[in-house]
Amino acid sequence: MKFDGDLDMDKWATRFHDHYTSGSRLEKEFLLTRGLVIAARRWTSYVDTLIKQRTGISRAQWQTLSALMHCDGPVTVGDLSRNMHVKWPTAIRVLKELEALELISSEPDPNDARARLIAITKEGEHIMEEVREVLDPTRARILSALSDEELVAGTRMLGVLMREIGEAMEGGNGVE
Numbered sequence: 487m488k489f490d491g492d493l494d495m496d497k498w499a500t501r502f503h504d505h506y507t508s509g510s511r512l513e514k515e516f517l518l519t520r521g522l523v524i525a526a527r528r529w530t531s532y533v534d535t536l537i538k539q540r541t542g543i544s545r546a547q548w549q550t551l552s553a554l555m556h557c558d559g560p561v562t563v564g565d566l567s568r569n570m571h572v573k574w575p576t577a578i579r580v581l582k583e584l585e586a587l588e589l590i591s592s593e594p595d596p597n598d599a600r601a602r603l604i605a606i607t608k609e610g611e612h613i614m615e616e617v618r619e620v621l622d623p624t625r626a627r628i629l630s631a632l633s634d635e636e637l638v639a640g641t642r643m644l645g646v647l648m649r650e651i652g653e654a655m656e657g658g659n660g661v662e
Contacts, residue, residue, distance in 0.1 A: 522647075529628075536620045541613055543587075546580045548617045551589060551610050560603035562595060589613055 506513040567577035584590040589610035595601035
């Protein structure tokens with residue numbers, strides 16, 4: 487299905503207003519969060535396909551390499567999984583795949599015998615150069631419809647949402 491960017495629910499969800507009053511705060515909140523979810527899914531699906539075709543690695547793998555590339559030196563698995571907001575077993579699985587591909591190194595932590603220090607290798611950095619050769623122009627093309635001010639406002643809005651979601655999760659303010 488081709489998506490034209492219009493989030494107007496009336497076009498296909500004819501019973502939408504049975505649940506959300508037109509113009510209400512709830513309707514606006516729903517449309518925003520729905521739009522964020524759809525945009526995130528479409529973006530990740532699109533770039534994942536492009537990157538997989540170019541490099542052969544998965545989204546989980548290149549996102550992990552990206553996180554490592556932006557770290558100031560080796561990091562523990564625990565720190566990496568926390569900062570990436572992924573569960574420890576998921577991080578371990580992806581790290582094993584990356585280590586088998588020689589895209590990361592894993593060494594014992596001299597300060598903690600139970601921990602391992604993970605770092606990106608030169609081969610991993612080369613793969614990330616290829617990822618950027620896909621991501622940077624793709625991002626520029628898609629986001630060219632937004633002004634610099636809109637990019638800043640969108641980034642600020644996402645920061646607020648991430649903070650509020652984090653606080654809700656930490657405070658146990660989920661659905662009861």
